[in-house]
Every structure is written in C-alpha cells, then in structure tokens.
Amino acid sequence: MSHTLTGNGYKRCKCRENGRELGAKCPKLRRKGGTWNPHHGTWHGKEELPAGPDGKRVYLRLGGFRSETELSAFYQQAGRLLDIPDPGPEGHEARMEILEVIKEAHQKHTPLPAHEELHRKYRTGQPLQAMTFGEYWQQWKERRERLKDIRESTLLGYVSHYETHIREVLEKVRMDKVFVPTVERVFTRIDEKNTALLAARTSDDPAVRASVRGKRITGPVTKQRVRATIRTVLASAEREHVVSFNAAALVKLDPGRKAKGVIWTGARVKAFDAGYEERLATERAAKFRPKKRLERFKIWLATPRPSPVMVWTPAQLGAFLDHATTDRLYALYHLIAFRGLRRGEACGARWVDCELDEGTLAVSTQLTNVGKKVREGAPKTEASDAIIALDRGTLRILLAHRERQLQERAAFGASWIDTGRMFTWEDGSELKPDWVSEHFERLAFAAGLPPIRLHDLRHGAATLSLAAGNDMKTTSSMLRHSSQSITSDIYTSVLPEIAHAAAEASAALVPRRAVAEEVSATGGLPSVSQAAPARPEASHGSSDTMDDLGIQK
Known part of the structure; x- marks a missing residue:
C-alpha cells in the first residue's frame, strides 16, 4: 500500500426510508448538478491492504470525516504507518497490529502515533499498540500466576500495593509515557493521603476522628516497597521492549531504613x-x-x-x-x-x-x-x-x-x-x-x-x-x-547491663591520678547496685x- 493513497472517499449519511438506512444512496448527498452537498452526510474511505497468508482480503474502512481533505490527510498518514512492516506475508502480523492502532486512534479521536516512533518500535521488536500501565499490569499479574515464578505471598503484596497506591495514578497512563515524574506522582498522592489522615486524627469532630480509626500512615519503608513493585513490573516491560527504560529505578525516596530493636x-x-x-x-x-x-x-x-x-x-x-x-x-x-x-x-x-x-x-x-x-x-x-x-x-x-x-x-x-x-x-x-x-x-x-x-x-x-x-x-x-x-x-540490641559492663570496662583502661586521689579523699565511691531487675x-x-x-x- 502506498502512503500517497487518499482513501477513495465517498459520502454516507444515516437517513432512513421505510426503516432502512439509505447510506450512500441518499439523494440529499449530492446537489442537482451532481456535486457533493457539503451540508449533508460524512466522508468515508476504503482501501484494500495486502492479503494475509490465507489469501483473505483485508480493508481499511473508516468513516465520519468532516471533509474530503480531512479523510485524505488521515489515510495518507495511515498509509505511511502501514508501509512500515515488511511487504508480503512476513509483515502481515505487524501490519494487522498497526491497523488496530489506526482504528483505535480514529475511534477515540486521538492522534496517530508518529511514524518515527512506530518505526523504532517495529525495528526493536517492541509491541506496536499503545498499552496502558493498567493493561500491562493485568497481563503481567496473570503471567506470574500462570508461571508461578514468584511466591504467592509476594504477588499478593504486589497486588495490595497496586490496588491501594498505584492504580489511581498509573492505571490509564500509556506505558511509553511512564517517566520519572509520572511515577513520582504515586508518592505525591501517598503524601497527600497521609496529610489528610493526620488532619482527621486531630479533628475537633469526633465523627471524623472515628472515620480514620485503625488507619495507618504509609511510612518510608512501605513507600520503598511500593516503588519496588513498580520497578519489578517495569523491569519485565523493559525486557519485553514495552518501555525503553525503568522510570521507577530513577525515583528518589527517603531511604526508609528498617527500625532497629x-x-x-x-x-x-x-x-x-x-x-x-x-x-x-x-x-x-x-x-x-x-x-x-x-x-x-x-x-x-x-x-x-x-x-x-x-x-x-x-x-x-x-x-x-x-x-x-x-x-x-x-x-x-x-x-x-x-x-x-x-x-x-x-x-x-x-x-x-x-x-x-x-x-x-x-x-x-x-x-x-x-x-x-x-x-x-x-x-x-x-x-x-x-x-x-x-x-x-x-x-x-x-x-x-x-x-x-x-x-x-x-x-x-x-x-x-x-x-x-x-x-x-x-x-x-x-x-x-x-x-x-x-x-x-x-x-x-x-x-x-x-x-x-x-x-x-x-x-x-x-x-x-x-x-x-x-x-x-x-x-x-x-x-x-x-x-x-x-x-x-x-x-x-544492646541490653542495658551489657552496655554498662562495656562502659565500665572501657573507663577502667585509662589510669587517672585525679580520680584515685578523689577516691582516697572520700573513702571510696558509692557502688552501683548489680541486682537483677525485678520481674514486671x-x-x-x-x-x-x-x-x-x-x-x-
């Protein structure tokens, strides 16, 4: 298919006669002189693509364009994208994937992907369809459940992090748009919820305080684990060439060191x-x-x-x-x-x-x-x-x-x-x-x-x-x-009695004449009781x- 194709434009409408849609046969679509009526119907196009290995014909059919110029421009851009895969049966699978990308963009009224970007993805073996983080997460989770390559309890923790903290921020973000600032918004949102929780705890309204009873602040260690969840998912996406780099690995957080005893x-x-x-x-x-x-x-x-x-x-x-x-x-x-x-x-x-x-x-x-x-x-x-x-x-x-x-x-x-x-x-x-x-x-x-x-x-x-x-x-x-x-x-953890013994041992290593003279003058220092602590x-x-x-x- 050449990228110079215009889509072979024609007009259709949704007028009905005897309950049937007239489509391209509606007499209002053309003026008396045979030219197209600019105030009735919308432009549609149809182009045949190379057939698949089974010989079945494939078409790019799209409609709803406001003008022939708009239709032609869209089909020209779509044609360039469909020319990216190898010609013939070798490129059929990729061509069908690009066809779905084109149809989805037209249906959702979103721009078509840039030719250079799609060409790079095809050359490096990346998925050609734009996938959201939520869609990739679902596929990734189902794959982990099927392969059982991580502990079930670990996967449950990942799911908890996704549902509690990640989903509301990243679910609808395209995978190729997951950058460092995008991931940082997850933790900005956690901080916002922490602030709201602290405010509710100190509220003068008893009902507000009761509404947050039992809820806990999301601390530094949990934030680290949430980031680890995102990093693990993006690492798989990077290996599969869904993303070009792991944004979560570059996000800076409080170290969140584990508490000592x-x-x-x-x-x-x-x-x-x-x-x-x-x-x-x-x-x-x-x-x-x-x-x-x-x-x-x-x-x-x-x-x-x-x-x-x-x-x-x-x-x-x-x-x-x-x-x-x-x-x-x-x-x-x-x-x-x-x-x-x-x-x-x-x-x-x-x-x-x-x-x-x-x-x-x-x-x-x-x-x-x-x-x-x-x-x-x-x-x-x-x-x-x-x-x-x-x-x-x-x-x-x-x-x-x-x-x-x-x-x-x-x-x-x-x-x-x-x-x-x-x-x-x-x-x-x-x-x-x-x-x-x-x-x-x-x-x-x-x-x-x-x-x-x-x-x-x-x-x-x-x-x-x-x-x-x-x-x-x-x-x-x-x-x-x-x-x-x-x-x-x-x-x-150092027990108090062990710490005291170590302190006394360290102090005893240093000879002090002044201390010796003070002990002689006072007749000795009071001793420290070594009795074991009473049981509670x-x-x-x-x-x-x-x-x-x-x-x-």
Whole structure:
C-alpha cells in the first residue's frame, strides 16, 4: 500500500426510508448538478491492504470525516504507518497490529502515533499498540500466576500495593509515557493521603476522628516497597521492549531504613503504661464510643511504643515464659525465643526434620498467610534452609510437647489430621500464622508485659546470643542470615547491663591520678547496685479473665 493513497472517499449519511438506512444512496448527498452537498452526510474511505497468508482480503474502512481533505490527510498518514512492516506475508502480523492502532486512534479521536516512533518500535521488536500501565499490569499479574515464578505471598503484596497506591495514578497512563515524574506522582498522592489522615486524627469532630480509626500512615519503608513493585513490573516491560527504560529505578525516596530493636527498659515501660492508661481513660469517657464492650487488649496493642521493633529484657522474657508454661503453644514460643525461628518456620516445622536424639532441627519449610488461606513454601532465603542446634532445655520442652500431642492424637482417634507438623491445633490440623501472632500478643497482655510482636522474639534471640558471649558469626548462623551485616544492622540490641559492663570496662583502661586521689579523699565511691531487675507486675492484664482475653485454656 502506498502512503500517497487518499482513501477513495465517498459520502454516507444515516437517513432512513421505510426503516432502512439509505447510506450512500441518499439523494440529499449530492446537489442537482451532481456535486457533493457539503451540508449533508460524512466522508468515508476504503482501501484494500495486502492479503494475509490465507489469501483473505483485508480493508481499511473508516468513516465520519468532516471533509474530503480531512479523510485524505488521515489515510495518507495511515498509509505511511502501514508501509512500515515488511511487504508480503512476513509483515502481515505487524501490519494487522498497526491497523488496530489506526482504528483505535480514529475511534477515540486521538492522534496517530508518529511514524518515527512506530518505526523504532517495529525495528526493536517492541509491541506496536499503545498499552496502558493498567493493561500491562493485568497481563503481567496473570503471567506470574500462570508461571508461578514468584511466591504467592509476594504477588499478593504486589497486588495490595497496586490496588491501594498505584492504580489511581498509573492505571490509564500509556506505558511509553511512564517517566520519572509520572511515577513520582504515586508518592505525591501517598503524601497527600497521609496529610489528610493526620488532619482527621486531630479533628475537633469526633465523627471524623472515628472515620480514620485503625488507619495507618504509609511510612518510608512501605513507600520503598511500593516503588519496588513498580520497578519489578517495569523491569519485565523493559525486557519485553514495552518501555525503553525503568522510570521507577530513577525515583528518589527517603531511604526508609528498617527500625532497629529497642529494649523495654524500666523508664520506657513506665512511659508506655502511662500512655496506655491515658488512652483507656479517653476511650471510657468518649461520648461517641461504639456500643461494644471496651476491649483493653486492643487499646494496649494500639498504644504507641518507642519503636516498631521492641525487645524484652531477660527478666521480661522470663516472666512471659513463666506465664505461658501451661499454654498449648508454649513450646513454639520457647523455640522462637531461644533459637530465633521465624513465625512461618515455627508453624511449618515437621517432626521428620527434628532429631531429638541429636538435638537438631532442620528448617526446610514454612507456612505463610496468603489472603485468607495458609500456604506451605520454602524458607525465606537459601540461607534460611539450614540445621539449627537445640539446647537441652528446649529439647526437654519439645519432648513434653510431643507427648501431649500424642495424647491429643489418641483422643481424636480416626478424626486426627496427620499433617506431620510439630505445632498444630488439637485435631492435628495446621496452625494459621496470623492467629499464632495474635495469641502470643494476648498472652503477653495477660502477663502484664509491654507489647512486642511475635517476630520481635527473634530479635530478642539475637540479643541474648550476643549477651551470652557468642560472636556475630555464631549468632548470624543461628538466625540463618546470608551475611553477618544483616544480623548486626537489624537484629542486635544492646541490653542495658551489657552496655554498662562495656562502659565500665572501657573507663577502667585509662589510669587517672585525679580520680584515685578523689577516691582516697572520700573513702571510696558509692557502688552501683548489680541486682537483677525485678520481674514486671501483671498490672494491665491481671484483672481480665482468660475468656475476656480470648485465650484458650
């Protein structure tokens, strides 16, 4: 097809006679002298394209043009685009793709793509049709679901990021128009929503404050993850030549470093308890409080803490373990607290991987929540798939737990579900990791302790290991990290007593005559008490019954 074609223009209208559309036969289309009537009908064109490999004829039929000049100009531009592919059957598929681009642009009254741009796409093997980010996202997600080349839980996180933050900004943006400022608008919109949320929280209108209760600010770490989602999708698009570069990789954000563990010292516990009591009093006095029983556990859980990652002292951990001794999942929490397993690894642990005689446990699988379902998968990283050593105390607890599980199996008889898991429901079925976390938090509340997440027991295990004199390599190996830097950067907190001992040791290295003379003159400095901190009293959880806390006896 030559790009000089005009479309063989003719006119049609929608006049009807006896219920039938007259089309090109309407007598009003021409004047008495046979010339076209400029005030009736619209211009249409029809051009035959090279036939496909099957010999079937192909046409470019378009209508609705206001003038013959407009029709001719459009067909000339369309002809140049259709000349881009190789002639004959070799270029048929690309020619049909360009034909769809032309039809879509005419239907939507949008400009045709530039010849140079379309020619470059054809030469480099890129898709010729303009695709929006939303359309590409849908194809990308369906491909991931089919190929199963990423974890189901990871894909679920990507979907959450898209639906919550990305969709409203990028869904209708053409892929070839996804530039750095375009992606930055996603995070500008997040900041706008954060500002609105903060304003609503401090509003004088109780109804406005109630409308945002439970909603959280989108912080730097989440922003980083949203950008990672966009970057992952655009990386696939770049490999497929849908885009020429990855705009998300060039977007600058706050580093969003992960929070390090903070110890629950006495002063921090006192400040937290004061904040909890204040919130509790506010909720009790609220006029617009929902007509539900005031659940102190949820108020305790929502009270701000010094850091997202909090670590109990050894005394606090001992208080929790003493309180939870009779709980069915005591062995699971003990195992996490001392050997640093992740939640999913503990829930997925199998007896076949546990050598009680040798005192080892092979971490080879994990359970994760994927939406409302629980899925089994490989450990988080390659380094996570390893064997950990068990101390004698943990072995005794696991043996006792195994004995109780065998008793439950005998009680259920034929209805017992043999999953092979070390930690299960009473009927042998698999635990739900999210429930295990909430159960842990309710036990901590009932024990009168400050709140930590279940994962923070893993942080505490790293801290205890270092406090016991183990080096960083040993501690990193216990946690099964791929490098020691991950352990030192994230999972280690210095216990106050260890820090004090280190400070005294450092100071003792420097001889000071003035200090010696002062000690001689005063008869000695007062000594610092080395007594171990007292275990916390169960203040906020002691008056709740086990039923109120939702804990099974």
